Amino acid sequence: MKITLLGTGGSAGLPQIGGADGRGDWGETDPAEPRNRRSRPSIVIHGDDGKTILVDTSPDMRYQLTGCGIGKINALLFTHAHADHVAGLDDVRILNRILGAPLPAYATREVWEELKLRFSYAMQPWNGRFFGRPALEPHEIFPGQSFNVFDTRIFPIDQDHGYSRSLGLRIGNLAYCTDVVRLDDTALAALQGIKIFIVDCFTTDQDHPTHAGLATVREWIDQLKPRRTILTHMGPAMDYHTLCNTLPPGIEPGYDGMEISA
Structure with a gap:
């Protein structure tokens, strides 16, 4: 199995809108480092059966997929219904055309209810035409x-996202836990034995109200002891080279387009 990190930034991406010249606010990161340019969080799971599962439809989905050379998606999975994870939903119509069929899509009841309110036109049954x-x-x-998506077995984990809930995903010995500020005992038990941990880490210090900071992530790592931890959903204080130079062995920042074999 392989995972492609399509986007590793926060909800506003990096650079954020603004900046002294209007060309972007890079926060504390180096704009000369291309791995600091981050789009909204999403991944693709490449199953052993050759099928691809897109996790979340970010507003940057079109250029994420084209930039990573991923031309076909076989199924969708939504972790939650925040805009940075669903606002690219309209571009799914192009994926439908490539596949020639509706896409199987997986979400909790709460997420489906939210999607029906915000994208009612996309929730109608397919009419069999264009x-x-x-x-x-x-x-x-x-x-x-x-649950299974084709031949890929996925275990969804309930997560505390501050003012809402999200899903973490365990696939074999790998876990993808974006948009989380706290993991309770049930969630930590579900993550025991993982070898690769892709995890939300928005700040270098204290937690954001809805996202974990580095100190909290390191507490989770101490409990779970994964072989490799990759940070995602990183905010404007998370400079790529600074993190590479200061993080201990086994912990590294992710970047858009990164591929991970599991």
Whole structure:
């Protein structure tokens, strides 16, 4: 199995809108380092069966997929319904045209209800004609209950996202836990034995109200003892080279387009 990190930035991306010249606010990061240019968080799971699963439809989805050379998606999975994870949904119609069919899509009941409110046109049954809008084949999933997407077994983990909930994903010995500020005992138990931990880390110090900071992430690492930890959903204080030079062995910043074999 392989994972492609499509986007590793926060909800505003990096650079954020603004800056002294209007060309972007890079915060404390070096604009000359291309790995500091971060789009909104998303991954693609490449299954052993050759099928691809897109996790979240970020507003940057079009150039993420084209930039990474991923021309076909076989299924979708949503971790939660925040805009940085679903606002690219309209571009799914192009994925439908490539596949020639509605895309199987997996989410909790709460996420489906939110998507129906915000993207009602995309939630209608496919009429069998031209894909002028997204066409999804919805499947409801439940935290703590494993499910299969083709030949890939996924265990969804309920996560505390501050003012809301999100799903972490365990796939074999790898876990993807974006948009989380606290992991309770049940979540930590579900993550025991992982070897690769892709995890939300928005700040270098204290937690953000909805996202973990580095100190909290390191506490999780001490408990889980993964072989490799890769940081994602990084904010404007998270400079790539500074992190590489200061993080201990086994912990590294991710970057857009990074590929991880598991």
